[in-house]
Amino acid sequence: QHSIASIFAGSCSAAAMSRSIPWRKTISDSCSWHQSQALDSTIYILRQTGPTGFLLQEEGEAKTVKVFLGDPHSCTCPVFKKERDLCKHICWLLLRKFRLSTHDPLSWQLALVERDINEILHGRVATEQNKTKQHQKKAKVIEYADGRSIVEQREIADDDVCPICQEELLSKKLLVTYCKFGCGNSIHIKCMQVR
DSSP states (O other): OOOHHHHHHHHHHHHHHTOSSOOOSSOOHHHHHHHHHHHTOOEEEEEEETTTEEEEEETTOSOEEEEEOSSSOEEOSHHHHHHOSOOHHHHHIIIIISOOOTTSGGGGOSOOOHHHHHHHHHHHHHHHHHHHHHHHHHOOEEEOTTSOEEEOOOOOOTTOBOTTTOOBTTTSOOOEEEOTTTTOOEEEHHHHTOO
């Protein structure tokens, strides 16, 4: 007979063994540096392919990079290919898009298993659902006599972020526009013009 504790311990060790890259207990110097770079960079999400695939472009750069979070993470940038450690693009996604803290061990792992990714996504989804519920109460549709309708711009909350650059809308003094025909959320005009 097995106790519940021994079954749980066995399943935890099996989950740990399923990682393609071992769990890091501490952050590497290289990763710490790339996290700092990421937090000081303006990077744009040009396209998202599924929940963990992204096409990114750094401000002032012509080239784009493809980033996939998973087991293991990957990025098409030369730094990631050379160092085989987290680059600023992967760090940017983990810290800006998914709002992990630099103190969260998930932010410095070379790989995230399905359970880790679900934890990150559910945290993100729950936050977005709460915002959507709050915004739904405030959203107002303006109907015109000719049959057209637009959504009124939602009030920008302190923690609202631009969906492209992931920076807080109120922290930067950039001009914003909003989605008039859908959600009413704000976005930096500069970010809409990025191609």
